[in-house]
Amino acid sequence: MLRGFGARPARDGSERTSDPLPSLEGVIAHLRLLPPPPAAPGAGSGSCRGRSYDLLVIGGGSGGLACAKEAAQFGRKVAVMDYVEPSPQGTSWGLGGTCVNVGCIPKKLMHQAALLGSALKDAQHYGWNISQPVHHTWSVMAQGVQNYVKSLNWGHRVQLQEKKVKYFNIKGSFSDPHTVCGLTKAGKETVVTADNIVIATGGRPKYPMDVAGALEYGITSDDLFWLKESPGKTLVVGASYVSLECAGFLTGIGLDTTVMMRSVPLRGFDQQMASLVTEHMESYGTKFLKRCFPTKVEKLKSNRLQVTWKNADLDTEETDSFDTVMWAVGRAPDTKTLNLETVGVKTNSETGKIIVDASEATSVPHIYAVGDITEGRPELTPTAIAAGKLLAQRLFGQSSELMDYDNVPTTVFAPLEYGCVGLSEEAAVQRYGSDNIEVYHAFYKPLEFTVAERDATQCYMKMVCLREREQRILGLHFIGPNAGEVIQGFALGIKCGATYPQMMKTVGIHPTCAEEVTKLHITKRSGLDATVTGC
Template sequence: MYDYDFFVIGAGSGGVRSSRMAATYGAKVGLCEDYRVGGTCVIRGCVPKKLYVYASEYSSAFKDAEGFGWSAERPKLDWQKLVSNKEDEITRLEGLYGKNLDNHDVEIIKARGKLLDAHTVELTDENGSRTVTADKILIATGAWPSFPDIPGIEHAISSNEAFDLPELPKRITVVGGGYIAVEFAGIFNGLGVETSLLYRGEEILRGFDLEVRSKLRDEMVKKGVDVRINTNVTEIKKDGDQYILKLTDGNEMATDLVMYATGRQANTKNIGLEELGVKMKPNGEIIVDEYYRSNVDNIFAVGDVIGGMQLTPIAIKEGAALAATQFNDTPTTVNYDHIPTAIFSQPPIGTVGLSEEDAREKYGDDLKVFRSEYKSMKFTLAGRDERSLIKMLVDGKTDKVVGAHMIGPDSAEIIQGIAVAIKCGATKAQFDDTVAVHPSSAEEFVLMK
């Protein structure tokens, strides 16, 4: 007889959802977490990041307001107040997560979990260690920022630390070219920090639509971010109150803070997986089947620890699918086709389906590309030099829309609705037959010819 039917290690998005749903289905559930309930998304990811994006956009909004007749003295940012208010909000959300788990009779244990065998978890906290047993165990420990092995890397911070800096630097250099890098470059730039972005590749946001990637870089440069592609750091040297970065092109640059956003690695070290014989990829990601079962029959994994798209909604769906499969006698898998996503860069990006490059490889000459580039009405009076871009990719044989991309205001909100249509197999003719909501940016999706 085990202590629990289901025990979860890690209280992030996937672990919380899976534990709560399993309890709903009647399982006795325990969950351990050695930090804070909510995981990366709530504590040090999506939520605080979006709050800081909002904060950073006000600098442009104040300037835009002048074109609409408003005048005021130049506002001043209180960084410590922003940090404090952010902390209040994530503490509130953490409390709601805990309350929701309590309401579903999930036992929350503040401790670090480690597998001792296939059914035993060692729990360690400041008071020592104890063990619990479970029939089924879920690993949902997420991912952690990774750093390259270069001299002086100990001087760099990650996005984890960026949320709680004691004060804003005058200059910051962000190294990387993915979601986190471009989002934080926009945040710091909008907050008044002299910002540079260094990326080793030929264009930022590898894997996304190339035209959208290039468009974002152009707009970031317009906003004052020093974006350098084909550039990497080979060494970081401390020089008094600043840092000197040696670059691959032979040059050096000075900065007050270095933030690395060069990827995240599965958080699977030192939790007993190797000793138990759980199969993992070289990068530490746990190998699972379509029902999230590892090669050890009763050990499961969801979320960032299994790789794939490191997105909160994906972890949530995986956690729910696992619970339904194991505790509700309903074998459930997750459909990874047409996953919409948003990048809260400045300007933001919303995307779903294939990029033009992938679509052209798949459909060849049958691919039809529709695009519209325009200035948002909001910026006409504001005088802001920013233009939006919308693209729609269509399979010419079936007329089905296979990809949609937008860079510009409200793109995250708009792409959600477009994703539903594409998921349902909507055709270009059906988009064309839809009445436009005017005046709006969203109407461009039904007006492209």
């Protein structure tokens, strides 16, 4: 209501409505006397004045959404700013971040498609009559996966609306420590101000810029899950879990797939387990070009891609042609357009990641960061979600609880899954010394592999423990079916400080693969055969 006009409070507190309405000329004259409204900080000359929020989250992935929704639970005014820059190949997607759109969710569904292919082969040994040849149709799988992902995009939009979180589909950048501005697709400037800002923009796949033709002709995981047609004969370059998981399910649905690795597989994971994963993939049908690195990609008249690479071991140059070349050579934080240096947010010059303290705070008070964009944190969806929620609780819920990044379980969804929690054997030895470490291990055969006569050579587990006193468990590593489901339960025990004697007192569920963990008794130090036989 305009000041000085309309209904006025009466002396008894009620509202007087009997005053005559002012004339239009009177309103205009009054407005001329009012001072101009204050400009929003950093609003500049944009067509939209700044909006003020208690919390602005930049990035609509797992960590950012979790933080925003949790903050809204405390009745705070919250906004989320998210924009997906299309990949160099033009692929884009909706709200939800990497995990929902081009990561965990489509990856696990396509991994499931590959597992079903293996199950069809097993089924014949169990009496099922499967007509041959069995054929996989990429477009049917892709449509089903993409439809599910789109339903998750919509679900996130609905959740934000229900929690009264404002959503801006805008790529923003800082203009000052409290102000973020950006342009809509229509070119309209939007300026948002907030008391607290959380950066959660995640990462995007890297391209090897020293390889001619890499950007023009290659794809990444940002594109693979949204392909309408089969990628055909595929070269996957990289030794990361992204590389091995994608190559694994491509092989599993019947595609000719090759992995090119410059160095060791699954760097950062236990290297004995990593070797077993790649050994199984080779026996499963994935080809490996080890100690090789590409030098150029060229498009042939047939539209196939000719790749030239060097073999470091043989010191030779080799070539082959593929239908698709996929780069899985690492990920980079998506920070380039944020203008972080202007507001003083410090980053690691080598990785580009944002430096944060134990409370997820950056070098600038009231600016925080969570998820893959932060230095020294695991690049995992559940850790980003947990960190985002805890941050909101500290900001608005009078909590002081910090995120605990120790003993975070994870799984590599290779054809034979690898799950782990805690320290690798190498990390344990480095931290405590080899004389202070005891490793219990076993090769085992899943019961479901027996009738189907499946090879179980790489089904293996090991428990890394301290030797002294209670023999506290430092790490558990498991390769086999449903590794994620197996490790999840044991992760609780290890988080709570479980010891080897406690594990041995745990009764296993028979007949399962997980029960073998409760029966580990052969140490590496003993040199005895670690193969499990019988019950």
